[in-house]
Amino acid sequence: MRAIIQVAFKKTVLDPQGRAITQALQSHGHEEILGVRQGKFFEIDLAPGTSRETARSNLERLAAEVLSNPVIEDYEVTVLEPS
Amino acid sequence: MRAIIQVAFKKTVLDPQGRAITQALQSHGHEEILGVRQGKFFEIDLAPGTSRETARSNLERLAAEVLSNPVIEDYEVTVLEPS
Known part of the structure; x- marks a missing residue:
């Protein structure tokens, strides 16, 4: 099984890059x-x-606690169907 | 209209991060x-x-020529439906 976690600046945060x-x-x-x-x-x-x-619950926690900075970033977890 | 370009190392390239x-x-x-x-x-x-x-054709060209390094990276262009 695969999953994707996307992390990006919140819309309200300037993204200089x-x-x-x-x-x-x-x-x-x-x-x-x-x-x-x-x-x-x-x-x-x-x-x-x-x-x-x-x-999903493990990855939501990882995304929030480890892979993103919740002060300035949003994340989205997508669990893909097994291929 | 929005589009997403994803860029990642090719599967054959070591991803140290x-x-x-x-x-x-x-x-x-x-x-x-x-x-x-x-x-x-x-x-x-x-x-x-x-x-x-x-x-799509503009973004395919941008992805290949500007936003990725085709030697070591793959890209994927997704044009989203207008919301």
């Missing part, structure tokens, strides 16, 4: 791009037999 | 976690009226 990318792309003629925000993601392989409920 | 995270989580008792790979994503706001086809 995203803004730099936006300006670089616009100055290269990409006027259709209004804004870019950058974030990171963690693709997590879970042991077979882990229940979805256990996985 | 992902490996460090894996080891840290396992040593904290998360034996259910077999592996973690880290990547980044770009959330892109596109001007209203941009066609999906134009958006």
